[in-house]
Amino acid sequence: MVVDSRQVVPGGLFVALPGERVDGHDYARAAVEAGATAVLTGRELDVACLVVDDPQTALGRLARAVVDRLDVTVVAVTGSSGKTTTKDMLAAVLSRLGPVVAPQGSFNNEVGLPLTALTCDESTQLLVSEMGARGRGHIAYLCEITPPDVSVVLNVGSAHLGEFGSRAAIGAAKAEIVRALRPDGRAVLNADDPVVAEMAEDSPAPVTMVGESASADVRACDVRLDQGGRASFRLSDATGQADVTLLAVGEHQVANAVSVAGVARHLGMPLPDVAAALSAAEPASRWRMEVRERSDGVLVINDAYNANPESVRAALKALVGIAGGRTSWAVLGEMRELGEATLTEHDAIGRLAVRLNVSRLVAVGEGARAVHLGAAHEGSWGRESAWVPDGDAALAMLRDEVRAGDVVLVKGSRLVGLEAVAAALLAEDEEDAP
Numbered sequence: 547m548v549v550d551s552r553q554v555v556p557g558g559l560f561v562a563l564p565g566e567r568v569d570g571h572d573y574a575r576a577a578v579e580a581g582a583t584a585v586l587t588g589r590e591l592d593v594a595c596l597v598v599d600d601p602q603t604a605l606g607r608l609a610r611a612v613v614d615r616l617d618v619t620v621v622a623v624t625g626s627s628g629k630t631t632t633k634d635m636l637a638a639v640l641s642r643l644g645p646v647v648a649p650q651g652s653f654n655n656e657v658g659l660p661l662t663a664l665t666c667d668e669s670t671q672l673l674v675s676e677m678g679a680r681g682r683g684h685i686a687y688l689c690e691i692t693p694p695d696v697s698v699v700l701n702v703g704s705a706h707l708g709e710f711g712s713r714a715a716i717g718a719a720k721a722e723i724v725r726a727l728r729p730d731g732r733a734v735l736n737a738d739d740p741v742v743a744e745m746a747e748d749s750p751a752p753v754t755m756v757g758e759s760a761s762a763d764v765r766a767c768d769v770r771l772d773q774g775g776r777a778s779f780r781l782s783d784a785t786g787q788a789d790v791t792l793l794a795v796g797e798h799q800v801a802n803a804v805s806v807a808g809v810a811r812h813l814g815m816p817l818p819d820v821a822a823a824l825s826a827a828e829p830a831s832r833w834r835m836e837v838r839e840r841s842d843g844v845l846v847i848n849d850a851y852n853a854n855p856e857s858v859r860a861a862l863k864a865l866v867g868i869a870g871g872r873t874s875w876a877v878l879g880e881m882r883e884l885g886e887a888t889l890t891e892h893d894a895i896g897r898l899a900v901r902l903n904v905s906r907l908v909a910v911g912e913g914a915r916a917v918h919l920g921a922a923h924e925g926s927w928g929r930e931s932a933w934v935p936d937g938d939a940a941l942a943m944l945r946d947e948v949r950a951g952d953v954v955l956v957k958g959s960r961l962v963g964l965e966a967v968a969a970a971l972l973a974e975d976e977e978d979a980p
């Protein structure tokens with residue numbers, strides 16, 4: 547089943563959804579010509595069609611019917627940052643228990659989630675559902691499509707603060723994933739995030755607390771970062787302990803990994819196997835702390851997928867850790883959707899960059915100007931911090947001033963287009979190569 551007529555396979559069902567830019571109904575004929583057996587549509591069309599009141603609701607109900615019919619364990623994940631990263635890690639680790647279906651990319655909404663669920667078949671044992679929320683009731687709705695057996699809440703940050711109004715409101719929306727559990731389910735909650743930890747009170751099911759706090763049931767201790775910014779830690783629970791070294795970059799990965807461990811332990815995987823599987827999990831989705839080295843030794847960290855205050859902080863710490871004594875560059879774009887907190891959050895990032903001793907800060911675009919100003923107020927001077935109007939200007943500056951051996955973090959929302967800057971930095975190397 548597909549919603550894009552270009553992806554139709556013979557015998558498939560095409561769901562005609564009204565999109566932001568195009569209306570799926572206009573592609574019904576193309577879908578049938580490409581081999582679709584029928585079109586699920588909101589109105590009568592001149593092709594074989596199943597007419598329903600609302601194709602999107604029907605898509606969700608179909609997915610639910612499939613999930614109900616199969617014997618799959620649903621693991622649902624939400625959080626302000628790290629859902630996709632954790633989803634990938636879950637898929638890698640849980641595949642040791644049996645066949646897993648997990649979303650492609652970041653399919654985490656009312657369309658992507660049912661489409662993912664519809665790819666389950668009789669062989670599927672586990673379904674990982676990434677659940678994003680832009681408002682109240684969104685996650686509750688997603689939980690009706692794939693009712694969770696295990697619900698994971700990673701963190702409650704300030705992503706989408708603009709739409710929700712407050713962190714408490716974001717927390718309330720995320721808690722829907724916990725309230726949707728049945729009493730025989732399990733909540734896996736971040737003990738280190740107070741807003742998440744409180745959700746234990748909302749849970750109809752037993753809770754596994756995970757994190758670095760002493761109160762965690764599944765715990766990470768002795769966290770260290772190696773020179774490549776990869777974290778090692780000791781994973782422990784009531785049954786013992788085992789060492790983990792992650793392949794993904796950044797200390798924030800520890801929180802994601804320990805959540806995965808909480809799920810895997812609940813599903814019966816022995817602790818040493820969990821540790822081994824976590825240590826073997828390759829980062830799967832692009833533009834998230836992707837580290838590449840140019841032949842001149844310049845290290846480019848491409849984290850241009852999205853940016854919110856928590857993920858920028860995590861990325862800055864990783865940058866400084868990786869750079870060690872080398873010159874570190876933080877090329878930062880605007881963080882979107884922060885509402886009234888926009889100015890203070892950007893200012894705080896600029897100040898943090900100074901406190902972490904980032905060598906060169908480059909704030910890109912009008913929305914990121916406060917990052918530069920924050921750095922200046924915190925005492926940066928001269929060339930330590932700069933503001934440039936756009937990606938092209940940032941690239942010109944980097945081409946001019948980055949030296950062999952420097953470490954360059956590029957971080958922003960994909961809407962701002964900074965991944966092009968990271969790509970251009972790396973492409974230069976290919977042009978120079980013999």
Ligand SMILES: Nc1ncnc2c1ncn2[C@@H]1O[C@H](COP(=O)(O)OP(=O)(O)OP(=O)(O)O)[C@@H](O)[C@H]1O
Binds near residue numbers: 628629631851852860
């Ligand atoms: N636990 C974490 N805490 C802070 N930042 C994180 C965490 N995990 C991942 N990140 C960073 O957050 C950014 C987004 O990661 P990811 O795509 O996994 O999140 P997401 O929640 O799926 O985002 P989206 O809402 O866009 O789907 C990346 O820059 C990543 O490095």
Ligand SMILES: [Mg+2]
Binds near residue numbers: 652676
């Ligand atoms: Mg995602």
